């Protein structure tokens with residue numbers, strides 16, 4: 169959408185102030201918050217993701233773009249609560265024990281908020297017991313588990329196993345660079361998504377099935 173081009177440019181340049189301004193302008197122009205998120209913020213962040221994969225941009229650029237995306241989300245988020253995207257329930261997310269990577273996990277968390285979930289972010293290096301405690305406390309519809317290292321993938325299995333007693337109440341989604349659909353099936357997860365945008369689509373499907 170042409171009206172969102174300036175917003176996308178600002179996000180890709182990592183200019184948080186400009187992103188805030190452009191989101192505000194888009195709202196004033198009558199563009200729906202959901203469209204601003206999907207066709208503006210997420211679309212631009214996806215471009216950064218592809219560029220990152222192709223080594224055209226590096227970690228610092230990904231970080232500043234993610235920060236700019238946060239800034240834009242902060243402006244639209246209040247308009248989403250109970251709005252047209254509705255409340256889909258609670259999504260608990262964390263990066264597994266001994267894994268300190270959180271950029272992708274944070275993007276997934278943001279997308280989940282964007283499609284109407286209340287997100288409880290447990291952070292990084294999350295032990296199985298903390299996931300279990302969060303399920304007891306927050307009664308989520310979905311638990312999302314992220315891992316970025318081959319060596320921490322087995323923590324993902326341990327976490328799925330540790331949540332066995334709750335499987336009639338929750339769906340479990342997994343993701344992260346080394347994770348595949350095959351691995352997700354092997355460890356008994358309900359869903360796998362390769363990126364944040366498809367993770368949000370899958371989560372919506374899981375709660376409506």
Ligand code: B1M
Nearest residue numbers: 267268269270271272312313314317318343344345363364
């Ligand atoms: Co690390 N690191 N790192 N690192 N790091 C990788 C992952 C690595 C591939 C780099 C490499 O060697 N080429 C490699 C892993 C190799 C492997 O295991 N196969 C690696 C390594 C080895 C390490 C250390 C061991 C290095 C060292 O100390 N010797 C160390 C480990 C620390 C630890 O965790 N215990 C380490 C440390 C770090 C930093 C701290 C410096 C930093 C993390 C900063 C941070 O996260 N706050 C870092 C970074 C930045 C990377 C790379 C460069 C970038 C990761 C990233 O943020 N990608 C990475 C190399 C690479 O990926 N090319 C690398 C961008 C992000 C948007 O993508 O996280 O994949 P991603 O998330 C995507 C999808 O995977 C998906 O959606 C996201 C958005 O589309 N997704 C989900 C993620 N979670 C999901 C959950 C879902 C669904 C989808 O459902 C719940």
